[in-house]
Amino acid sequence: MEVRIDNLTVKINEKKIIENISASFRDGIHVVLGPNGAGKSTLLKSIACLIKPSKGKVIVSDTELCDLSRKEISKMVGYCWQNPLYGFFESTVEREINFIIKNLGIPPRADILEILGIKNLMDRSPFELSGGEAKRVSLASILIANQPIILLDEPFEELDWMGFKALQKLIEKFRNEKKVIIIAVNNPILVEPLKPDTFVLISSGSIKAKGPWTELNDELLTSNGVVPRGYLCRFCSK
Numbered sequence: 598m599e600v601r602i603d604n605l606t607v608k609i610n611e612k613k614i615i616e617n618i619s620a621s622f623r624d625g626i627h628v629v630l631g632p633n634g635a636g637k638s639t640l641l642k643s644i645a646c647l648i649k650p651s652k653g654k655v656i657v658s659d660t661e662l663c664d665l666s667r668k669e670i671s672k673m674v675g676y677c678w679q680n681p682l683y684g685f686f687e688s689t690v691e692r693e694i695n696f697i698i699k700n701l702g703i704p705p706r707a708d709i710l711e712i713l714g715i716k717n718l719m720d721r722s723p724f725e726l727s728g729g730e731a732k733r734v735s736l737a738s739i740l741i742a743n744q745p746i747i748l749l750d751e752p753f754e755e756l757d758w759m760g761f762k763a764l765q766k767l768i769e770k771f772r773n774e775k776k777v778i779i780i781a782v783n784n785p786i787l788v789e790p791l792k793p794d795t796f797v798l799i800s801s802g803s804i805k806a807k808g809p810w811t812e813l814n815d816e817l818l819t820s821n822g823v824v825p826r827g828y829l830c831r832f833c834s835k
C-alpha cells in the first residue's frame with residue numbers, strides 16, 4: 598500500500614497552515630519532524646481527512662481518500678490524537694474502545710488492549726484518567742480497528758517506561774504486518790529505537806527536507822528548531 602500526498606495546502610481562517618506538501622509513504626515507519634507549530638498535526642489530520650485541504654490530494658492506491666465515505670476512511674486510516682482528550686466522548690473506557698468497532702462493524706484486535714495494558718481501566722471514565730492512562734486508552738480506542746494506515750501524533754508523550762516499550766512493541770508489530778505508519782514528533786530521539794525508514798522535516802508549514810532516516814543530520818535538525826539526534830548522548834557516561 599502507498600499513501601501519496603500531492604501539493605497539500607491547508608488554510609484556517611485564510612491563514613496558510615501548511616503549503617504545497619508532497620510526499621509518499623509505503624509500508625514501514627515514516628517520521629514527520631518539525632518544531633512546535635510547524636504543521637505536523639495539521640498534516641496528519643489532513644491525511645486522515647479530518648481537515649479539508651484548500652488544495653491538493655491524498656491518494657491511497659489510486660483512490661482519492663477524502664472522496665470516500667467517513668466510514669470507509671475510518672476503516673483505512675487511524676489518526677491517534679496528540680491530545681487524547683480531544684477524542685473522548687463516551688462515559689467509560691469500555692464504551693470508548695467499543696465505539697469504533699460497533700460503528701465500523703469489524704472484529705476488534707484484542708492484542709492491542711493487552712499490549713497497551715488498559716484492561717484494568719475498562720470501567721473508568723476516560724475523563725478521569727491520568728495523562729499516561731488517557732494516552733494509552735486513546736491509542737487503543739483507535740488502533741483496535743486495525744487500519745492499514747496508522748497516523749500517530751506525538752504518541753510517546755506522557756508514557757512511562759513500560760508504556761514506551763509497549764508502544765514500541767506495537768509499532769514494530771504493525772511494521773511486520775506491512776502497515777503504513779506515520780509518526781509526528783518534535784523530538785527524533787523518541788523514534789530512534791524504531792529505526793524509521795524515512796523522515797519529512799517541516800517548518801512554518803512547508804517541507805524543509807525529506808529522505809531516508811539515515812540521511813537525517815543534526816545540522817538540518819537544529820537549523821530548523823528540532824532537538825538534534827546526538828543531544829542526549831552528550832550527557833551519556835560510560
Ligand SMILES: Nc1ncnc2c1ncn2[C@@H]1O[C@H](COP(=O)(O)OP(=O)(O)OP(=O)(O)O)[C@@H](O)[C@H]1O
Binds near residue numbers: 637
Ligand atoms: N483550528 C485552528 N485554528 C487556528 N490556528 C490553528 C488551528 N489549528 C492549528 N493552528 C495553527 O497552525 C499551526 C500549526 O499547528 P499544528 O498543531 O499543526 O503544529 P504542530 O507542528 O503539530 O505543533 P506541536 O509540535 O506543538 O504539536 C500553529 O501555529 C497553530 O497555532
Ligand SMILES: [Mg+2]
Binds near residue numbers: 679750
Ligand atoms: Mg502537533
